[in-house]
Structures are given as C-alpha cells and as structure tokens.
Amino acid sequence: MFLQAEPQQLLHLSPVDLAIIILYFCAVLGIGFYLKSFTKTGEDFFMAGREMTAWIAGLSFVAANLGSLELLGWAGSAYQYGILAAHWYWVGAVPAMIFLAIVMIPFYYISKTHSVPGYLKLRFGEPARALSAVSFGFMTVLMSGVNMFSMAIVLQVVLGWNIDLSIWVSAITVALYVTLGGLLSAIFNEVLQFVLIWVGALLISIIGLIEAGGWSGVVARIHTNFPEQNFTHMWSTLGNFTDNPMGINFVGIVFGLGAVLAMGYWTTDFLVVQRVIAAKDLRSAKLAPLIGAAFKMCVPFIVILPGLLGLAMLDTPGHHFLVGEDVAREALTHGQVLHTYNQVLPIMLARYCGPGLLGLGITALIAGFMSGMAGNVSAFATVWTYDIYRALIRKDASDDHYVAMGRWCTIVGVLISIGTAYLVRHSASIMDYVQALFSFFIAPLFGTVLLGMLWKRATGPGGFWGLMAGTGSSIGMWAWVKVDPSALRYIAMSPHAKAMAEDMFRALWAGLICAGVTVGVSLVTKPKTDAELVGLVLGATEIPSEGHLPLWQKPIFWAGVVALAFIILQIIFW
Amino acid sequence: MHRPGMLSIWFFVGVLLLCYGILILGSAIVNYNNPPKVVLANLHADLWWGILLLLMGLFYSIRFRPGRS
Numbered sequence: 021m022f023l024q025a026e027p028q029q030l031l032h033l034s035p036v037d038l039a040i041i042i043l044y045f046c047a048v049l050g051i052g053f054y055l056k057s058f059t060k061t062g063e064d065f066f067m068a069g070r071e072m073t074a075w076i077a078g079l080s081f082v083a084a085n086l087g088s089l090e091l092l093g094w095a096g097s098a099y100q101y102g103i104l105a106a107h108w109y110w111v112g113a114v115p116a117m118i119f120l121a122i123v124m125i126p127f128y129y130i131s132k133t134h135s136v137p138g139y140l141k142l143r144f145g146e147p148a149r150a151l152s153a154v155s156f157g158f159m160t161v162l163m164s165g166v167n168m169f170s171m172a173i174v175l176q177v178v179l180g181w182n183i184d185l186s187i188w189v190s191a192i193t194v195a196l197y198v199t200l201g202g203l204l205s206a207i208f209n210e211v212l213q214f215v216l217i218w219v220g221a222l223l224i225s226i227i228g229l230i231e232a233g234g235w236s237g238v239v240a241r242i243h244t245n246f247p248e249q250n251f252t253h254m255w256s257t258l259g260n261f262t263d264n265p266m267g268i269n270f271v272g273i274v275f276g277l278g279a280v281l282a283m284g285y286w287t288t289d290f291l292v293v294q295r296v297i298a299a300k301d302l303r304s305a306k307l308a309p310l311i312g313a314a315f316k317m318c319v320p321f322i323v324i325l326p327g328l329l330g331l332a333m334l335d336t337p338g339h340h341f342l343v344g345e346d347v348a349r350e351a352l353t354h355g356q357v358l359h360t361y362n363q364v365l366p367i368m369l370a371r372y373c374g375p376g377l378l379g380l381g382i383t384a385l386i387a388g389f390m391s392g393m394a395g396n397v398s399a400f401a402t403v404w405t406y407d408i409y410r411a412l413i414r415k416d417a418s419d420d421h422y423v424a425m426g427r428w429c430t431i432v433g434v435l436i437s438i439g440t441a442y443l444v445r446h447s448a449s450i451m452d453y454v455q456a457l458f459s460f461f462i463a464p465l466f467g468t469v470l471l472g473m474l475w476k477r478a479t480g481p482g483g484f485w486g487l488m489a490g491t492g493s494s495i496g497m498w499a500w501v502k503v504d505p506s507a508l509r510y511i512a513m514s515p516h517a518k519a520m521a522e523d524m525f526r527a528l529w530a531g532l533i534c535a536g537v538t539v540g541v542s543l544v545t546k547p548k549t550d551a552e553l554v555g556l557v558l559g560a561t562e563i564p565s566e567g568h569l570p571l572w573q574k575p576i577f578w579a580g581v582v583a584l585a586f587i588i589l590q591i592i593f594w
Numbered sequence: 595m596h597r598p599g600m601l602s603i604w605f606f607v608g609v610l611l612l613c614y615g616i617l618i619l620g621s622a623i624v625n626y627n628n629p630p631k632v633v634l635a636n637l638h639a640d641l642w643w644g645i646l647l648l649l650m651g652l653f654y655s656i657r658f659r660p661g662r663s
Contacts, residue, residue, distance in 0.1 A: 076603060
C-alpha cells in the first residue's frame, strides 16, 4: 500500500522532461487511432487476428505483467527484503513460463479457445466457465483500479501532480487506445512500453553500479550497513524462517510460490495467456513464453537492483533511510514526512538522472502502469463479451455486435477501475483485501486447468467442485488468520512465518485441496469419451510434430537454454 | 505481424526513440557546462544515453520504414 500523505515533492521536471512525457502520450494514442482501421472483426479486436509473431507475443506477454505495482512494489520489496525479492522474477516465473510453453500451450492453441474460461467450458462445461469468468472479470477490474490508484499516488508524491488528474488522464488514454484497436492496439503499445521501461529504468542500475564499485561493492556496502542480516543471498538463508528478512523458508518459495502460485498466474491468468494464444501459429505460441521468460529473467536488473542499491547507497550502518507504510503513517500524525520502501525507485531515479533522463524514467513508470492496465481491460473485454455476455445473455448476435460490446465494455471496465481507485483512496485497507481476493482464484484455477489438460478421467463436476473447494478453502484460511493471527503458525507451519509466507502456503494448500476434490469427485462421476476430449487433453490430442525443424528452431531447445540460464542465476546468487 | 499495409510496431518504436534521442542529446549539450546536481554528473550520462537512443531510433526507423518489405 502506497502512503497517502501530504506530498513532499521528490522530483521537479524540466520542459524537456515534460516534452518526453507528452510525446509518449501522443505516441500511444496515435497507435490506437492508426490501428482502428485494422480492427474490424471479433478475431481482430479480441485476439489481434491471431497473427502475432513470437517476439511480439512474447514481449507483450511479459509487458502486460509489468504494472506500476510490479515496478515500484518489487523495487520496494528488494529494499525491504533484499535479493529474496528476485525469487518472484525467477523461481516465481521462469519454470512456470517454460511449463506453459511446452506442456499447456498446445491445448490452449489447438482447442482454438478465446480465453481460459473458454477452455474450461470446452473441458468441464458451462458451470466451471461461469465461475471462472465472473471471478476473473471482477478481480481484473478491481486490480486495475488498485494499480491506477498506486500510480496516481506515486505521481502525486514524486511529482506533486494532482491525483484526480493523474487517474483520469491515464485512464482515458488507456481506454481510448484499447477501445479503438482492441487487443491489437494493447499488444502494439505493450511492446513500445516494454522498450520504454527498459531505456527509462536501465540507467539507474548502470550508474548505481558505477557509484557502488560494481556488484561486489554493492554487497560489501550492504553487509557493512547491516552485518546482522543477509540481504544478498537467495537460497542459503531459506533453511529456516528466522534466517532471512522475509520470514519464509524454501518450502514456501519452491512449492507455494514456484509450483502453485506462479504456475497458476503464468499459465491460467488470462491477462497474460491472451497474449500468447494471439500468436500466428503453434510454434510461435510456444516460443512466446520462452522469449518472455528470457526477458523476465533480466527484469531484476531494473527492478530488484535499484532496491538493493538503495540499501547500499541510501542507508547508513544500522539505519534504514526508507521506512514501511505503517511507520510513515505514524510519523505523519506527528507532522513528520518519511519516505517509504515503495518510493525507492523514484528516489534512485532522482539521485542519478537529470533533465531529459528524468522524463524518460517517469515515462517508464507511466508506461509500466499503462501496459498493466491495458492488459487488464483488454482481457476483461474478451472474458465479459465471450464468456459472460455471449454465453449467458445473448448467444446469437452478429460479430459486429460483439465487437461493439467489446468496445463498450472496455470503457465500462476502465470506469469501474476508476471507481475502484477512488474506493481505495477512501479506504486504505481495501487494497490489502483486493490483493488477497485476487490470490484466492489463482491457485485453484491452476489445479483445475492442469488436471483438465493432463488427466482424461477428470469430469465436469470434478472440475467445478474442485475450483469451488480450492477457492472456498483459500478464503477460509485467509479469514481464519484475520480473526486469529496466531493461526498463521498452522497455515505456514511455523510461528515465525510472516505475511509473505502466509500467501505462499495458502496458495499451496488451496491448490492441493482443489486437486484432491477434483480427483475425488471425478472418480465418482461419469467421464467424457475420448472423442469429446480431442484437442483438449493429453492422450486424446495429436500434438503436431516438430521433428522436421532444425534443433535451433525447436521450442524445446530454447526451453532448455532458458532453463540452463535460470539454473546458473540461482547458483551465482545462491 | 505481416498484415498488408500495416506499419511495423518496430517503426513506431524507432521513431519514438529517435525523438527521445534528439531531445535528451539536445538537453545534454545545452547543460554540458552546467551539469545537473545529480550523483556522478561528471559522467554526462544524458549525453551518452541520448546518443544511444538516437542511434537505436535511427536503426529501427530505417530498418522498418514504411514501404520496405
């Protein structure tokens, strides 16, 4: 949660900075207007014509996830927890992306589904689709609003911009270009935004490393500042909950984060999966997540490293320069304005970047926000139109009608997001609840989709009740800890576990409960025949052979390269 | 994307980077003798970064210019 406080403005923009920001807004709107003439059919608007190259789909896949919370929040987490935060980019993303590319994409692609709820309809029937579509649509616009509010708060604190103006200008811009060009426009802009995020944020890390004397200098300074704590190792401190600043152990990271939560997000969250199934052919669709994984592995260089540089360069021995939201809020009641963890990225930007580069850095933050928001609203438009409106309300309208509905619900989705942003503004705790709500649906959905793809015996009732049980148990565990905080020792299996560990273990249990109920109910209900499962399940689907391709063109080869790079990174930062 | 008549996304990327390169390089030249009060201002990061963006922008704008198949 970003601090709501009377701002002490961090940065002052020069005319050249403003010109850079205005140019960015003109570019994204120009792309939206330009692509409108290419967006005529439902396939164009909702699936970008299914003609994206692997590179564009891959960059869009990873950019849609780079929202403002992602950039600012994880830089803040790196300052707070050290390099452990990089787990969310590596073990919390890369294995899941490889799994998506090699195991799951063939079923999404061959089934020709428009969405993840659409796949559930084909595999498990209408009840599972309805449950998944409604929960996804609801969560997506709420998350979009939370992101919007977070970004507006940052612009207010960092630049002194009016919060209402920030919310409305950025929201209207996203609404315009997505309404005009649909997913095609969202994907084009996400590629542009991804490039801008890199060129805007990269300099912070480069100059920071020069100032600190390289990576060894960063490590040495952090150890000098905090000799009692280990902020610079990823795995060696995960043997025990008390050995690391995050209060988590390797079980939570490997199984809760890597095996359930990350798998759930990267393989079943339609926000990201939509970009991949818009690829032009199966091989491109398989390569896209691998390209995304390669770039995702590099993102800590522009997000986690600035947080670590903050620990090294801003702090003094035994003293943190930045504080948590609760401490800052308490200080504010005494008239003292303190900067928070989540402001570490803009603070480092101000430290190293003068006129021009400052505008580029701020543009990177705005681009991150917009790519995340556009991802949310374009996915919402597809799920609403195809999985709720067409499935439950009007089944037999023309393609033009559904495109018009997609454009209108993009606008409505943005308006609901704005409403959520104001709701969050007036009730700070809503943000925590929304994030918790979002996590309720991720882990169970993964269990349901995975069993649906890999186990022919899974039945419609099994899928539906598994999803219900997983979601219900996740909500139940969350409520239990809210009512009785000491229950965390049971959920996370240790009295020393902290909030972050709770999320990981809750996801793990919810995923296991979902899988258990799905298996149990499936075994006592009637399965579909093999003929009904063609294109949907392993063993009933013929996956096109890639045997004729040279090795370097095969997705499995690049999956191996990405996996090797991932393992090397873990060893380097062990 | 290979839709007939549609400009490549990389052309848009190139044009924007080119504009940014010109703006940042221009600002760096104007401020060269009066660098901003930032850490390591003596490195003139804006100058080098402006040149880099300019070159990248030129490359993508030309490589993916309209009419080039």
